[in-house]
Amino acid sequence: MIADDRSTERDEACRCWCPASKWWLELESAEWFVVWNTKQERATAARACNARRRKRNASKVNCLIMASASQSSTTIADEIPVIDFLNPDAADLQKQIYQACSTWGFFQLINHQIDDALITSFKDAMGDFFSLPYETKLALKRDPVNARGYFDDELTKRRRDWKECLDVGVPGSRNWDIPDGDDANSCLDGYNRFPSRKDCPKFRDVIVEYFDACARLSDQLSRLLSSALGVQEGSEEAKLLDRMMHNHTSYLRMNYYPFCNVGSAGEEKSNMDEPPPLGISPHRDAGFLTVLLQDNDCHSLQVARYEDGDDKDTDADWVTVHPVPGSLTINTGDMAMIWSNGQLRAPLHRVLTDPNKVRYSAPFFYNPGYDEFITPLSADYETSSSSSSTDAAKYRPCLWGYFRALRFAGDLTDLGVEIQTSHYKVDSDSNHPENQIVLMGQISFQEPFDVDKYRQILQMS
Ligand SMILES: O=C(O)CCC(=O)C(=O)O
Numbered sequence: 281m282i283a284d285d286r287s288t289e290r291d292e293a294c295r296c297w298c299p300a301s302k303w304w305l306e307l308e309s310a311e312w313f314v315v316w317n318t319k320q321e322r323a324t325a326a327r328a329c330n331a332r333r334r335k336r337n338a339s340k341v342n343c344l345i346m347a348s349a350s351q352s353s354t355t356i357a358d359e360i361p362v363i364d365f366l367n368p369d370a371a372d373l374q375k376q377i378y379q380a381c382s383t384w385g386f387f388q389l390i391n392h393q394i395d396d397a398l399i400t401s402f403k404d405a406m407g408d409f410f411s412l413p414y415e416t417k418l419a420l421k422r423d424p425v426n427a428r429g430y431f432d433d434e435l436t437k438r439r440r441d442w443k444e445c446l447d448v449g450v451p452g453s454r455n456w457d458i459p460d461g462d463d464a465n466s467c468l469d470g471y472n473r474f475p476s477r478k479d480c481p482k483f484r485d486v487i488v489e490y491f492d493a494c495a496r497l498s499d500q501l502s503r504l505l506s507s508a509l510g511v512q513e514g515s516e517e518a519k520l521l522d523r524m525m526h527n528h529t530s531y532l533r534m535n536y537y538p539f540c541n542v543g544s545a546g547e548e549k550s551n552m553d554e555p556p557p558l559g560i561s562p563h564r565d566a567g568f569l570t571v572l573l574q575d576n577d578c579h580s581l582q583v584a585r586y587e588d589g590d591d592k593d594t595d596a597d598w599v600t601v602h603p604v605p606g607s608l609t610i611n612t613g614d615m616a617m618i619w620s621n622g623q624l625r626a627p628l629h630r631v632l633t634d635p636n637k638v639r640y641s642a643p644f645f646y647n648p649g650y651d652e653f654i655t656p657l658s659a660d661y662e663t664s665s666s667s668s669s670t671d672a673a674k675y676r677p678c679l680w681g682y683f684r685a686l687r688f689a690g691d692l693t694d695l696g697v698e699i700q701t702s703h704y705k706v707d708s709d710s711n712h713p714e715n716q717i718v719l720m721g722q723i724s725f726q727e728p729f730d731v732d733k734y735r736q737i738l739q740m741s
């Protein structure tokens with residue numbers, strides 16, 4: 281049984297609150313409550329609900345499926361692969377990573393070799409930062425000409441997230457010793473804004489050390505993925521990764537999710553007749569891969585489960601990613617999906633809010649150089665028949681600096697539809713592949729991108 285005692289007070293429409301998913305359920309009949317105790321029953325319920333939703337052309341039954349996934353999360357979470365980085369069998373390690381990234385797009389990495397003491401200091405540093413007075417954090421606020429810094433007003437897929445963040449990225453000079461605001465440090469994403477040493481004495485040193493450790497780990501993971509995809513070391517195709525090691529444009533995001541006792545319209549919990557807001561709305565990470573440090577106490581990250589060959593975003597079946605103690609959660613992003621011609625998945629995921637607990641997390645986004653055109657590996661733009669020795673390319677080349685600038689613009693301000701990899705599918709009629717060339721002629725990747733200045737071109741796509 282998943283609903284708490286409020287379920288006994290269901291109204292005509294059989295609405296009830298599901299504490300497991302923290303979501304309202306709209307049900308047509310009470311028998312739906314009891315069918316979710318096993319995975320098999322849950323799958324049957326999901327199929328029946330989908331059929332019912334299609335028939336009624338309604339969106340509400342979605343909630344039922346989301347809730348059912350997290351209800352049985354103790355068993356389902358076990359299915360997100362746990363991979364041991366110290367596996368002595370290199371071929372087996374590659375295979376496991378490939379399998380995880382081509383199905384779930386997520387796995388949990390144990391024995392990742394980032395020091396426990398560093399992780400503890402990093403978590404303490406995050407806690408210190410987010411406990412600063414709001415005005416102190418606000419003084420570091422990001423803006424339309426600097427993507428880095430503090431913010432609490434991010435939009436994901438045009439909806440405001442329930443979180444506070446601080447973004448710190450690799451300096452333009454690639455040298456952490458040069459002062460953050462120095463011209464040498466500016467790049468498309470702007471420049472870093474750290475709290476003062478007076479406010480957070482050890483913060484900068486700890487963040488830089490953790491950042492560098494994540495970059496090294498990301499490089500190792502990318503190479504394992506690349507070998508698993510059959511890319512030969514030293515080959516032309518491997519060069520993207522060689523360059524990425526030196527020209528990556530990664531950033532580390534520190535997330536703080538306050539507990540949430542309001543509905544989506546901001547009313548008090550007692551009056552709530554809307555589902556609560558989300559910590560982060562469903563999205564895919566834009567870069568190559570993400571190294572995520574999760575919160576051991578508050579488990580709110582959910583990933584969409586896909587059936588074989590299924591690539592739909594609607595009707596997602598959500599599975600909670602309970603962090604294995606000591607692990608880092610890894611997922612592949614949009615650029616890995618394009619690069620692998622769709623063999624690796626950029627998984628849809630979201631973060632729930634919690635009515636009682638705060639949560640901290642820190643994704644490190646490992647991103648290519650701004651000027652890289654990410655192109656499907658060993659794929660051919662001429663090939664249309666499956667009898668050819670190379671696969672037909674599924675995506676057109678994607679300029680990372682353009683994709684990143686547009687994603688940032690969409691996080692900051694509502695531009696209409698957010699840029700997605702689907703806009704680069706060979707059969708898409710989107711203007712992005714052409715617009716990226718136009719924009720490339722107008723901007724410099726060594727200068728902060730100005731969202732307001734290029735608003736017109738951003739909205740053209
Ligand atoms: O907080 C989390 O666990 C995930 C965060 C996330 O998905 C993101 O910041 O892109």
Ligand SMILES: [Fe+2]
Nearest residue numbers: 563564565629
């Ligand atoms: Fe994410």
